[in-house]
Amino acid sequence: MATSTEPVAIVCVGMAGSGKTTFMQRINAHLHSKKEPPYVVNLDPAVRNVPFESNIDIRDSVNYKEVMKQYNLGPNGGILTSLNLFATKIDQILTLLEKRTAPPPPPEEGAPPGSVKKQIKNIIVDTPGQIEVFVWSASGDILLGSLASSFPTVIAYIIDTPRSGSTSTFMSNMLYACSILYKTKLPMILVFNKTDVKDASFAKDWMTDFEAFQAALQVEEDGGGMGGADGTGAGFGQGSGYMGSLLHSMSLVLEEFYKHLRVVSVSSMTGDGIDDFFVAVQEKKDEFNRDYKPELERRRKQRDNEKEGKRQKELGKLLADLNMDNTSKGKGKPKPKPKKEEPETISDMEDAEDEDDEDGGLVEPDEEYEENDADEDEDGLKKRYQQALKDEGAPSADDFSFAKYLHSSNMG
Numbered sequence: 001m002a003t004s005t006e007p008v009a010i011v012c013v014g015m016a017g018s019g020k021t022t023f024m025q026r027i028n029a030h031l032h033s034k035k036e037p038p039y040v041v042n043l044d045p046a047v048r049n050v051p052f053e054s055n056i057d058i059r060d061s062v063n064y065k066e067v068m069k070q071y072n073l074g075p076n077g078g079i080l081t082s083l084n085l086f087a088t089k090i091d092q093i094l095t096l097l098e099k100r101t102a103p104p105p106p107p108e109e110g111a112p113p114g115s116v117k118k119q120i121k122n123i124i125v126d127t128p129g130q131i132e133v134f135v136w137s138a139s140g141d142i143l144l145g146s147l148a149s150s151f152p153t154v155i156a157y158i159i160d161t162p163r164s165g166s167t168s169t170f171m172s173n174m175l176y177a178c179s180i181l182y183k184t185k186l187p188m189i190l191v192f193n194k195t196d197v198k199d200a201s202f203a204k205d206w207m208t209d210f211e212a213f214q215a216a217l218q219v220e221e222d223g224g225g226m227g228g229a230d231g232t233g234a235g236f237g238q239g240s241g242y243m244g245s246l247l248h249s250m251s252l253v254l255e256e257f258y259k260h261l262r263v264v265s266v267s268s269m270t271g272d273g274i275d276d277f278f279v280a281v282q283e284k285k286d287e288f289n290r291d292y293k294p295e296l297e298r299r300r301k302q303r304d305n306e307k308e309g310k311r312q313k314e315l316g317k318l319l320a321d322l323n324m325d326n327t328s329k330g331k332g333k334p335k336p337k338p339k340k341e342e343p344e345t346i347s348d349m350e351d352a353e354d355e356d357d358e359d360g361g362l363v364e365p366d367e368e369y370e371e372n373d374a375d376e377d378e379d380g381l382k383k384r385y386q387q388a389l390k391d392e393g394a395p396s397a398d399d400f401s402f403a404k405y406l407h408s409s410n411m412g
């Protein structure tokens with residue numbers, strides 16, 4: 001059962017330049033000032049300098065430049081492959097996180113009050129600016145999924161407020177956030193950053209008041225511009241009715257999506273709004289435990305059942321290959337192997353080799369196998385197979401003797 005001391009994982013996601021790293025630095029400093037130092041994880045392999053100390057840094061285990069050189073990749077491929085390599089260590093990472101965030105042992109008698117260790121309550125995670133590389137990759141899935149299966153996990157989507165000033169750039173950002181929410185299926189906080197440059201109240205209004213968004217849209221249409229790259233609304237679309245009606249429809253569609261979000265405005269530069277952000281984290285943590293966790297557990301159970309079904313199927317196939325199933329029971333001899341035609345061409349030969357490979361290296365039982373088999377109890381054999389097919393736990397002594405038995409019968 002969830003407790004309020006249970007650590008929460010905050011994953012910072014956002015477009016390049018939105019201020020993720022500066023925001024990470026700010027919340028890190030904030031937590032330190034509250035004497036609640038967080039556990040810091042950096043998942044951006046391409047970042048040059050991180051202005052804070054990380055407890056786990058992807059760059060310590062994967063050299064992004066080397067990965068690019070070795071696999072002949074571009075920058076995005078390099079980040080993706082680095083994340084893939086890092087994701088293979090997820091078990092070790094989780095073990096470490098669980099160990100570090102566990103409640104400390106009770107203090108020894110007479111220990112000075114300052115020496116008592118505090119439990120880590122926040123894990124903060126920085127991600128690459130190439131959102132799609134992280135959110136839409138298998139490794140991102142593994143990293144986020146594993147984190148969420150161990151800790152309440154919250155996505156902080158960082159938005160560059162000054163660059164979201166026009167209705168179209170604002171809408172693009174919201175659609176991106178929407179896709180992340182549906183892909184990760186984790187609670188999300190929208191963090192409007194850089195509010196020292198531009199106040200985010202306009203964005204809050206647009207999200208809560210449909211009329212306000214429509215009015216802004218009208219002003220932009222009348223002004224003949226539908227949002228330029230600078231976020232000011234100049235230069236793109238030139239007031240085309242198409243853009244206006246698309247944005248209008250989008251705002252209606254997104255109304256439902258907005259209800260699931262918590263919005264905060266902060267300045268990573270000045271520290272404004274950071275307290276608000278942590279209130280939002282607490283709310284979303286409770287929401288995770290209430291709504292998301294049962295769904296996660298349901299999905300995990302479903303996956304386990306599917307895995308078990310597959311395992312049983314494999315077992316059936318294996319026994320059928322060895323002619324150990326009920327249909328062959330009592331018949332004594334395994335089915336004779338059909339005589340293969342001599343290959344006439346190279347491709348025939350390759351096909352024949354492929355067919356052999358499909359057996360997974362298992363050869364048909366021969367006469368000697370059959371003799372050995374007579375002594376072998378079928379049920380016992382099934383059990384041993386089941387044991388061998390289990391993907392967890394160390395192999396038993398039985399497994400080794402059975403492997404030896406299989407090996408010798410194949411060699412015979």
Ligand SMILES: Nc1nc2c(ncn2[C@@H]2O[C@H](COP(=O)(O)OP(=O)(O)OP(=O)(O)O)[C@@H](O)[C@H]2O)c(=O)[nH]1
Binds near residue numbers: 193
């Ligand atoms: N004025 C202002 N500038 C900010 C704020 N937060 C970040 N910046 C600036 O925005 C720029 C980008 O910030 P970063 O923290 O490097 O952004 P990022 O999202 O980590 O960028 P990538 O690492 O490329 O993904 C830097 O020049 C920061 O100084 C803020 O709250 N206010």
